[in-house]
Amino acid sequence: MSLGNTTRLDLADKVILGLVTALALLWLAPIIWVIGLSFKPNEVLMRDTRGVFSAPFTLKNYTDIIASSQVFSWMLNSVIVATGQTVLTLMLSTLAGYGFARTDFPGKRILFAVVLVGLAVPEQAIIVPLHTMFAAADLHNTYAGLIAPRLAFPFGVFLMTQYFRGVPREIEEAAMLDNASRFKIFVKVILPLTIPAQATLGIYTFLHAWNEYFWPLVSATKPEMYTLTIGLAAMQTNFAQTEGIGFLMAQAVFAGLPVFILYLFFQRHIINAVSGRVG
Amino acid sequence: MAGISLQRVSKRFGQVEAVSDLSLEIGSGEFAVFLGPSGCGKTTLLRMIAGLEDVSDGEIRIGGERVDHLAPGQRGVAMVFQHYALYPHMSVHDNMAFGLKNIGVARDEIARKVAAAVKMLEIEPLLQRKPTQLSGGQKQRVAIGRAIVKEPKAFLFDEPLSNLDAALRSRTRIELARLHQQVKSTMVFVTHDQVEAMTLATRIIVMNKGKIEQVGTPMDVYRRPATKFVATFVGTPAMNVLAGVLSEVGSMAMVTLKDGSPIRTSIKAAGLGGVREVEIGIRAEHVGSKGSIPATVEVVERLGDRSLVYGRLGDGTVVTFEEAGDIGLAIGDPVLLSFSPEHVHIFDAHGRAHQTA
Amino acid sequence: MTTITSLAVSAPAPRARKARAASRDPESVGRRSLWNLLFVAPFMLVFAGLVLLPVALGAWLSFQDYDMLSGYHGAVGWKNYIELWNDRIFIRSVGNTLWFVCLTTPAFVAIGLFLALALNNSWRSSAVFRSVFFGSSILSVTIVTLIWRLVYMQDRGLIANLLAPLGIPAPAFITSEALALPGIAIVTVWWIIGLPMMLFLAALQQIPRELYEAAALDNASRWRTLIWVTLPAIKRTVILVAVLEVVMQFQLFGQAHLITGGGPNNASRPIVMFIYEAGFRDWALGYAAAASQVLFVLMMAAALLQMWLGRTKAQG
Numbered sequence: 001m002s003l004g005n006t007t008r009l010d011l012a013d014k015v016i017l018g019l020v021t022a023l024a025l026l027w028l029a030p031i032i033w034v035i036g037l038s039f040k041p042n043e044v045l046m047r048d049t050r051g052v053f054s055a056p057f058t059l060k061n062y063t064d065i066i067a068s069s070q071v072f073s074w075m076l077n078s079v080i081v082a083t084g085q086t087v088l089t090l091m092l093s094t095l096a097g098y099g100f101a102r103t104d105f106p107g108k109r110i111l112f113a114v115v116l117v118g119l120a121v122p123e124q125a126i127i128v129p130l131h132t133m134f135a136a137a138d139l140h141n142t143y144a145g146l147i148a149p150r151l152a153f154p155f156g157v158f159l160m161t162q163y164f165r166g167v168p169r170e171i172e173e174a175a176m177l178d179n180a181s182r183f184k185i186f187v188k189v190i191l192p193l194t195i196p197a198q199a200t201l202g203i204y205t206f207l208h209a210w211n212e213y214f215w216p217l218v219s220a221t222k223p224e225m226y227t228l229t230i231g232l233a234a235m236q237t238n239f240a241q242t243e244g245i246g247f248l249m250a251q252a253v254f255a256g257l258p259v260f261i262l263y264l265f266f267q268r269h270i271i272n273a274v275s276g277r278v279g
Numbered sequence: 280m281a282g283i284s285l286q287r288v289s290k291r292f293g294q295v296e297a298v299s300d301l302s303l304e305i306g307s308g309e310f311a312v313f314l315g316p317s318g319c320g321k322t323t324l325l326r327m328i329a330g331l332e333d334v335s336d337g338e339i340r341i342g343g344e345r346v347d348h349l350a351p352g353q354r355g356v357a358m359v360f361q362h363y364a365l366y367p368h369m370s371v372h373d374n375m376a377f378g379l380k381n382i383g384v385a386r387d388e389i390a391r392k393v394a395a396a397v398k399m400l401e402i403e404p405l406l407q408r409k410p411t412q413l414s415g416g417q418k419q420r421v422a423i424g425r426a427i428v429k430e431p432k433a434f435l436f437d438e439p440l441s442n443l444d445a446a447l448r449s450r451t452r453i454e455l456a457r458l459h460q461q462v463k464s465t466m467v468f469v470t471h472d473q474v475e476a477m478t479l480a481t482r483i484i485v486m487n488k489g490k491i492e493q494v495g496t497p498m499d500v501y502r503r504p505a506t507k508f509v510a511t512f513v514g515t516p517a518m519n520v521l522a523g524v525l526s527e528v529g530s531m532a533m534v535t536l537k538d539g540s541p542i543r544t545s546i547k548a549a550g551l552g553g554v555r556e557v558e559i560g561i562r563a564e565h566v567g568s569k570g571s572i573p574a575t576v577e578v579v580e581r582l583g584d585r586s587l588v589y590g591r592l593g594d595g596t597v598v599t600f601e602e603a604g605d606i607g608l609a610i611g612d613p614v615l616l617s618f619s620p621e622h623v624h625i626f627d628a629h630g631r632a633h634q635t636a
Numbered sequence: 637m638t639t640i641t642s643l644a645v646s647a648p649a650p651r652a653r654k655a656r657a658a659s660r661d662p663e664s665v666g667r668r669s670l671w672n673l674l675f676v677a678p679f680m681l682v683f684a685g686l687v688l689l690p691v692a693l694g695a696w697l698s699f700q701d702y703d704m705l706s707g708y709h710g711a712v713g714w715k716n717y718i719e720l721w722n723d724r725i726f727i728r729s730v731g732n733t734l735w736f737v738c739l740t741t742p743a744f745v746a747i748g749l750f751l752a753l754a755l756n757n758s759w760r761s762s763a764v765f766r767s768v769f770f771g772s773s774i775l776s777v778t779i780v781t782l783i784w785r786l787v788y789m790q791d792r793g794l795i796a797n798l799l800a801p802l803g804i805p806a807p808a809f810i811t812s813e814a815l816a817l818p819g820i821a822i823v824t825v826w827w828i829i830g831l832p833m834m835l836f837l838a839a840l841q842q843i844p845r846e847l848y849e850a851a852a853l854d855n856a857s858r859w860r861t862l863i864w865v866t867l868p869a870i871k872r873t874v875i876l877v878a879v880l881e882v883v884m885q886f887q888l889f890g891q892a893h894l895i896t897g898g899g900p901n902n903a904s905r906p907i908v909m910f911i912y913e914a915g916f917r918d919w920a921l922g923y924a925a926a927a928s929q930v931l932f933v934l935m936m937a938a939a940l941l942q943m944w945l946g947r948t949k950a951q952g
Contacts, residue, residue, distance in 0.1 A: 012858060017761075020754045024768050027826065030783045031772075033794050037786070049792040050800075092679040099675025104664035111676060118687050120939075122887050124908045125932040128915040128924045129693035130686065152686035157679060165663055170364035172665045173331050174425075178378030179352030182672065188377075192368040211776035213890045214908075218916050233778040236785070236894060245786065252782045259774050271770060275834045333667065350667075 038062070038253045042244025049245070061250035071254055073224065074231035077143075078258075081216075081227055082209035084147040089156050089205045090198055097160025098186050102172060115154045123149075123214060131218055141225045149215055150208070156201050159273070163197035164190060203266045204273035210259060228255050280464040281342025281355070281432040282307040283328060288337035290323050290489075297323045299489040301337070305467065305482075310459050312468045314476040315486035316512070321469045322437060324486075328467065329358050329435050342432050352381070357426035358435040362442060363418045365410040365425075372406045375425045389428075396427040399461065416447050423458065433465040440475060452478055473513045477501065485509045503634050507626040510560050516587060516599045518560045520626070525557045532625060532633075534559050538593035540572040544623040545635040551627060560624040560632070563587065566600035568608075570617020574598060576608050590614055697925035704919035716926035726927065728902045729910040730934070732817060736906060737885045737938070739821040744881045745874060747825065748832030753866070755833075756840045766837075770830030777827075777890035784823045785810070785895055816896045816904035823891050828884075832877045839873035840866070875946030879939050886935045907931045 036052035037045060038061050044051070065071050099105070100112055130149055131140075139145035167190060175185045191198075216230045226234065232255050235248060263270065283305040290298040298320040305311045313321035326332040328339060330351035339347040346354045365374050372393060379389045397403050400420045410418055419439060426434055436455075440448045456479055459466055470476055476483045477497045485492040485500060485508070493505040504510035510518050523534035527548040534542045534557060542559060551557075574590035577597065586606040590598050598616060608614060625633045660668055698716055701709035720726045751769055755762040772780070787794040788809045796806035809819025843866065851861045867874075889908040892898055898905030898913075907927065915924030 016754050020751065020765055023751070024765050027768055027772060027829075030787050030794060030826070034783050034786060045792075049786075049789075049794075050797050092682060096676045096679035099672060101663065102665050103672035103675060104660050104666070104668040105670060105672040105676075106668065107673075108661060108664075111680060114688075115680075115683065118683060120936070121687060121691060122883070122932070122935060124887055124889070124911060125928045126687065126690035126694055128911065128921055128928055129690040129697055131915070132697070132921060133690065133693065148682075149686055152679075152683045154683070168362065168364065169665050170360045170362055171366060173329075173351070174358070174360060174364040175366070175377070176331070176351045176666055177329060177356070177358050178425075178429075179381040180377070181381075182666070182669075182675075184381065186675070189366060207774060211774075213777050214912075218912075229776040229778050232776075232782065233894060236778065236782055248782065249786070252779050256775055256779050259776070263771060263774050267767060267770075270774065271834055274831055275838045331666075 034249050035253055037246060038249035040246050042246040045245040058246075061244075061246045062254070064247055065250055065254055070223075070231060071228070071251060074226050074228040075258070077146075077220075077225060078210055078228040080143055081146045081212075082206045084143065085150055085209040086202050086206045088147065088151050089153075090202055092151060093156030093160045093201060094191065094194075094198065095186075096157045098164050098190055100157065101161045101164035102167075102169075102190075103182065115157060118152070118154045119158070127214060127218065130215075134219065140219050141222045145219050146216055146225070146227070147209075150205075150212070156205065159201050160194075160197065163194055167193055199266075200269045200273045203262065203269040207259065207262060207270060228258075280307050282309075282465065283311075283433060283467065284338075284340040284343075285324075285328075286338045286340075288324070288327065288339060289335045290320070290327060290332060291335045297489055298327070301489070301491055303484060303491065303494065305465065307342075307465055308463055310466045310468065310479055310481045312470060312476040312480035312483050313486055314470060314473060314480075314483050314512075315492075316471055318488075319486040320489040321471075321486050325358075325435050325437055325467060325469045328354075328433075329356055330354050352378075355432040356435055357429045357431035357433075358437065359419075359422045359426055359439050361438045363410070363422040365418060365421055367410050370407050370409055371402065371413075371421050371424075374410070374421060375428050378425065378429055392428045392430070393424075396424045399427065400424050415443055416451065419443070419451060427462065431464070433467060434462075436466065436468040438470050439468075440470070440472070448475075455479060473515070477513070483513075485512065487512075504624070504632050506632055507558070507560070507630045510624055510626070510632050514562060516563050516601075518562050518624075519566065519598045520558050520560050521592075521596050521598070522556070522558050525551065525555055525625075534623075534625065536572070536592070536594070537596070538573075540592075542618050542623060543620045544625065545621045546623070546625055546633050547636065551625065551633060554627050556628070558626040559618075560626060561618050561622060563599040563601040565619040565622035566598060567617040567619065568600060568602065568606075568614050570615050572616040572618070574614050574616050576610055576612045576614055579606065579608055579610065581605060588614075590616065694925045694928055697922050698929045699926075700922045702922040704921060712922070716923050717930070719923065720926055720930060725902055725905065726907075726910055729905045729907045730930075732902075732904060733886060733888065733906045733934075736817055736821060736888055737882055739818060740824055740885045741878055741881045743821070743825045744829065744832045745878055747829055748877065749836050749874070751829070751833045752836030752840055753862070756837055766833070769833055772826060773828045773830040775827070778894065780823065780827050781891055781894035784826075788819060788895070810896055811900060813900050813903040816900060820888070820891045820895060820904055823895065824885065824888070827891075832881065835873060835877050835880075836870065839870040843869045872946075875943065878946070879942045882938050882942055883935055886931070886938065907934075 033052060037049065039057045039059070040049075040052065041056060041058045041060060044056065100108070100115075134140055134145050134148075139148070171189060171193075172185055175189050180188065210227075211229055212227070213229055213233070216227050217233070220226055220230060223231075223234070232251060235251060283303075285301060285303045285305075288298060288301045289296065301320075301324065313324060315321045323332060327334050327347070328341075330346070330349060330353075334347045337347075338345055341354055341356065366377065369377065375393050375396065376389050379392065384392075397406060400423060402417065402420050402424060405413060405417060405421070410421070413421065422439070439455075440451055443451060452475060455468075459479075468475075468479060480497055482494060483497055483500050484494050487508050493500055493509045495503075495505075500509060500513055504513065507520070511520060521536055523536045523542065525548075526533050526535065528543065530548060532544050532546045532548040532551055534544065536542060544559075568588075572592065574592050576588055577591050578589040580587040580589075585604065586602050588600055588602070588606060588608055590600065592598060600616060621635050623635075627633065699711055699713060701712045701715065703709075751765075755766050788806070790796060790806055790808060790811065793806060799806055807815055807819075809815050809822075847865055847869070848861065851865050856864065887908055888906040889912065892904050892906050892909050893912070896904040898909050908931065911924050911927045911931065914920050914927055
């Protein structure tokens with residue numbers, strides 16, 4: 001379509017730009033509205049939500065959050081679970097990714113095919129038996145229980161396999177001639193050369209772990225184990241009667257802040273991971 | 280340093296045979312060059328010596344010891360890769376020290392060896408730089424330095440000059456020759472460029488389709504090629520090849536070209552078997568322009584020190600001939616060519632070449 | 637001296653080893669070795685335990701009468717599936733899910749493609765726009781549903797506020813049977829439009845510049861270039877995005893769970909929510925497992941159908 005670098009805008013371009021701007025405003029409107037609501041006193045909002053951008057404003061909703069300890073404990077849980085998942089996923093994915101990318105062993109084709117099949121299995125198809133298994137192992141309402149299931153998702157392995165194959169073979173061959181063991185090659189040559197890809201996978205995993213809904217919903221049933229996502233959902237259930245729309249919105253904004261900061265700094269990585277590109 | 284012995288070595292990739300039943304002895308201290316077109320198996324052979332490819336059949340010995348079951352690092356060879364294969368995230372110093380560290384050499388020993396290699400290659404100022412900060416020629420030297428510190432039994436070079444521009448290539452060629460003098464080690468060098476082979480080798484191994492065509496010194500390979508393939512592959516411009524019919528004149532072979540011109544040779548007719556249809560070969564520098572074979576000038580290339588002329592014979596064959604300096608011929612001029620009898624090669628139906636005894 | 641050392645003359649060496657049945661992976665470096673299995677072992681163990689095992693267990697469970705409350709009653713063959721077939725709510729949920737997929741997938745493809753085409757340039761404004769459209773997808777489902785529950789509020793929502801001056805009442809996205817799923821569809825498209833947009837952008841950027849230049853020299857108008865050059869070049873991505881979205885939207889859960897609760901009157905209950913309720917509210921594990929298997933099969937069928945349709949279209 002647009003060849004991109006022309007500075008002259010014809011009518012068609014202007015119309016498209018207008019459409020896109022309108023859409024963008026449409027996209028931002030709910031978020032801006034909600035942020036505005038979080039700064040309004042609850043009593044006002046009980047009656048009327050129209051005066052979002054006019055007085056009165058208040059910071060009470062936010063101070064209330066800081067006063068009430070729940071959000072912070074939820075956030076802590078989210079941090080622990082997301083960090084744990086990220087670190088462990090990186091370890092498993094890089095090891096397996098290298099194994100599939102550049103080493104040869106009996107049964108490699110079969111194992112890779114099996115992992116490929118696993119990519120097609122959706123979370124929901126196995127959540128019931130998974131829950132039963134974890135219940136039998138008494139792993140519900142534990143950090144391990146929250147972290148474990150996603151470790152098995154093959155996406156990370158595929159990402160790392162693809163990226164490891166981008167390292168020129170000659171470098172590994174040189175290392176072999178330099179008497180480096182396979183594991184040493186992995187640690188001292190491959191890993192340092194693929195840090196961007198690991199960062200991409202790490203950030204992507206963190207984000208998804210942070211936002212996870214279904215599994216924590218059924219596994220973390222005790223309020224003290226709620227992650228931020230689940231805790232916020234629990235607050236939502238009948239908000240017509242809750243402490244107030246303003247307070248609820250402030251919690252939403254609060255919950256969105258960490259991922260927003262992540263997005264601000266790591267947008268490129270998140271996009272790369274999602275579109276399957278690396279580095 | 281040590282010699283390399285290949286006995287009946289073969290390599291198959293699935294159904295394709297890249298190297299066929301090849302045997303070769305490379306003497307200790309030799310500079311052996313594997314020369315051939317792409318796909319001839321020369322790189323595969325080098326990689327088999329290095330241990331980067333398994334041997335399908337046969338044995339490889341280095342310094343008398345059988346190595347084809349050993350891991351690459353345990354064979355006592357060092358390799359300089361086509362694209363250098365330096366570790367991008369390590370400094371020049373660490374690139375060179377990596378191999379020694381892996382086998383547990385003491386730190387001061389490593390420092391000593393690295394310092395010696397660095398001095399020889401004149402790359403001291405580069406020690407702390409990373410490969411991305413180096414030019415092609417500098418990377419080349421670091422790659423060589425990495426090989427030198429290992430003090431290997433043999434150096435293996437995989438087309439190391441193909442990535443360099445023309446000027447750098449000739450300079451590096453000279454440095455490699457000098458390196459061989461200094462280090463006095465066995466060197467195995469793979470290339471498709473026959474100029475590199477001619478200038479660097481103590482012996483050239485010409486390969487084609489997984490087999491050896493000829494092994495010999497550069498001059499031998501040039502003057503007395505064993506097969507038609509070697510004759511046409513080595514030498515620029517390529518040797519002229521013309522078809523003709525064999526007969527005998529006074530116990531010497533004589534070939535009559537398609538246009539009827541008789542070509543006398545100094546080759547004994549007896550050794551040629553009973554073949555009638557043969558081809559002859561003659562290099563451009565052995566074709567004269569004051570003879571009796573009629574041709575028309577098609578193209579003249581003036582190179583400064585010499586001129587190359589492409590003349591078309593009556594039967595359509597193009598013959599290249601060479602004259603020193605400038606030549607007073609223009610396109611379309613008629614010219615009478617002569618072939619120096621002592622320098623005519625005859626190629627029989629099996630592709631074997633026969634020369635004056 | 638000239639020597640010909642080729643041994644073509646002597647007899648060939650006996651082929652001691654038969655050609656190995658499995659040829660090695662050309663991408664790999666170094667020898668085939670059992671030790672290399674250690675690299676993939678940790679992941680494979682986790683994978684086997686947390687994916688393969690549950691898959692098998694789920695399949696087995698679906699043929700059992702296993703209820704957390706009343707206990708285990710042994711294998712019952714196809715009973716769970718037959719019950720599902722007769723379960724009005726389940727059938728409704730399957731219909732809902734299919735309807736939802738039909739609503740969202742074309743929207744994702746069309747809007748995503750439009751945005752990608754419009755924003756495939758190096759303008760500053762486009763970079764900002766791309767950030768906006770992609771940004772919504774980083775929010776969790778709870779934040780998204782919280783926002784949109786408010787937007788959809790009948791009396792005080794954003795839509796209500798905007799339409800009030802015009803005298804139009806806000807559409808009852810939450811309380812109306814007909815509008816419940818469309819309402820969720822709107823939320824979902826708002827939420828994850830970034831993904832298809834990015835995939836299309838990546839595909840568009842793969843199109844070599846020269847094709848556009850050739851079209852320009854061939855006097856192709858912008859519209860013609862779009863139809864005859866751009867779209868054919870990204871056909872495979874369009875199919876990919878469609879398949880991806882179908883698979884993803886089959887898994888609808890959070891939005892329905894939190895915005896409409898599956899109502900009103902089961903109008904917006906998707907299959908996954910049914911599974912959730914059967915498994916974690918009613919604790920009928922065998923039944924829920926059976927529903928999970930059905931979901932899995934439906935998803936596979938839909939994805940395969942899409943791919944097959946896409947392939948014949950691509951060839952035709």
